Amino acid sequence: MNAWKPLERDELAARVASDIPEGWCVNLGIGIPTLVANYVPTEREVIFHSENGIVGMGPAPAPEDLNPWLVNASRQHVTLRIGGSYFHHADSFALVRGGHLDLCVLGAFQVAENGDIANWSRSENERAPAIGGAMDLAAGAQRIWAVMEHTTKGGEHRLLHRCTYPLTAKGVTVRVYTELCVLDVTERGFVLVDKVEGLGLDELQAKTGAEIH
Amino acid sequence: MNAWKPLERDELAARVASDIPEGWCVNLGIGIPTLVANYVPTEREVIFHSENGIVGMGPAPAPEDLNPWLVNASRQHVTLRIGGSYFHHADSFALVRGGHLDLCVLGAFQVAENGDIANWSRSENERAPAIGGAMDLAAGAQRIWAVMEHTTKGGEHRLLHRCTYPLTAKGVTVRVYTELCVLDVTERGFVLVDKVEGLGLDELQAKTGAEIH
Amino acid sequence: MIDKFVRSVAAALDGIKDGSTVLIAGFAQVGEPRALIDGLIEQGARELTVVHNTAGRGREGVAKLIGEGRVRKIVCSFARSRGSVLFEEVYARGEIELEMVPQGTLAERLRAGGAGIPAFFTPTGAGTKIADGKEQRIIQGRECVLEQAIFGDVALVEAWRADRWGNLVYREAGRNFNPVMATAAKLTICQTQQIAELGDLAPEAIVTPGICVDRVVHIEAGDPPVVIS
């Protein structure tokens, strides 16, 4: 048995949420990132952005309050916070590309120690994949945090010296959250911020395809 | 005495107005073009655009109805027609550049038979002139009509083979209205549409710096 | 009197030719001009280039247009997605060309088309597959890609309210691509849930000015379908 326990998805989402200060404008990608919103209390005013033109997105509605006109970029029904507003797609992505988002939390297949992120395609030869808004977000937000499983199910590295999958953007990731640890991505490469209790640094390093400083 | 009489400024404005059909979106430049609006009856729904973000501009207000928040690009107090709307400067010029204006009527110092128009500066050496929105309008509207005096006060030609003043835009003018005549600007050059009664073609040609067909 | 209302979907779509580039707005079926899409399927134009956020889902709407072999090329940000079955069949048979565009670049290329900007540099996609074959340049220290404007022959949009001048407002997340596409085509056709009297729409709240809109048809389409996820 391990002396340590990896974070559950919800624990991971909560860990990310705890690092988001009041006042930031944040876009949450599909998957675990979407769960992050559940762990930001409403009193802490974080302004969530959705690519389809929502600034100030609120949590999922109670079933009886569901509004068919209000979905987020992941096609989930959401709400609008008091103070929220709507924009068209070009204005919405102008906010993204123009650096008006403090943070985008993206899922990732791979992240490299130089900040490269790959999250849209697992092969150079994939012919009809889904890009969506990931490239715009990755290139545009003030900072990119990646939330991901530390390795593949088969144990292959996903945190690497260089990505092997097609890139979403070059050199943009500044922090990585996994079920095992939090890493900053710096000029030196990955720097350990935090790890689950009881997990040895050697063991963590062995699961990581680039040096952890 | 001349056997003919040049059009007064207001007659010229009325002549231009008579050619604008209902439904067009039209921007009127500074000077005589601005007067054109006075001769488009309200029942004929022409949508006037002003560079500072007004679509559906109406006539000058009665003094008691003057609204300090509502000026046009010539800094004149105006009104908004029912159905009118406001846009910011980038959206306003997106309408211009994107070809959403059917017509722009511009004053001009010179127009050439190849459609070139010069209306912002009388010298290559003028150091601090006023461009305003003329270049955007000249390059962007679906069609440019120039309204101008046929010659300078000194009798020099202003309708030319090629402009000598700095250009506002190349090859965009499709029609010229002067106090003497209306000319189409075609691939062959200036083509006479109309002239004041009693004015001989030879006399008109003498006042014109390019051949009239 | 300007009156852009037409009486039927057929009248609204009249004259769309084979080979046209058709911009189709909507996002996750919200603000999607479904009656116009269905009308286009019926209208019969072929060899279309369709610009839409996805390559269709399920068996209706854009998916059906593709499934019936009417689309020569699709320009979108999501090609493969849950439910993109018809596209995948047609694509596997090699019967449709695909241009993948990052969603923000797609919106910006359309905005550029409507704003008379023929091309622009953007950092999105620089150094990725998306930049292959495109001009790249470092501007102010950042690698950028040159992207071209998209301008359609036809745009199909859905408004919440429209007046006879063609002024449009949108409802909540139903705005999405609608105002952008409305500016970016020779012929902009709108289906509106409600008719407004001229003057009912607040001048400061009008999103699309009527000068960008050619035809409006009144379709009380009702709410978008609720997504079961």
Add this chain to the structure above:
Amino acid sequence: MIDKFVRSVAAALDGIKDGSTVLIAGFAQVGEPRALIDGLIEQGARELTVVHNTAGRGREGVAKLIGEGRVRKIVCSFARSRGSVLFEEVYARGEIELEMVPQGTLAERLRAGGAGIPAFFTPTGAGTKIADGKEQRIIQGRECVLEQAIFGDVALVEAWRADRWGNLVYREAGRNFNPVMATAAKLTICQTQQIAELGDLAPEAIVTPGICVDRVVHIEAGDPPVVIS
């Protein structure tokens, strides 16, 4: 709780440094953030690059800032105009640099700055003096000029109403450059005629989202001056 309101013009302008690029909105004095301009004159920053539609009129506001020798460079569409006396004096002495920009290109360069588009091609000004020294290229058969984005250190804007998140709406022709400049600077400072409670501004009618705004100061400036022409 997010609260972008500050108590004074001085607090709003705190930290503006010598050498800053300052975007100043307004058109024909409508929607012009006059209290902030006066505050900037008092604040004392020098060697400024100012981006404004004109080089100032009369002896107040932007004209005064220029007249006091505080502006190293002005970027505008109207340099010489009726009443641009102070600019002309300073310019005649060779003490100010002038960059003339067509008005629509000025608006688009600012919009590009706010939208993360570092450069774009435009037909405006192609083949004219304005294109001198700039890259020109024929795109889709039209001669175009490459123009660069403008991004400021500071933007000064005036809103009609603002809430504590910094969401802004504008009044009539007071909109003009305000929403564009609000997106295009590191530090966006707003003076607002009215304070709105959070939630009072309709979500579909908010023009500038608070995420683009850093500081708001409440100034009941009243109506713009009536133009006597």
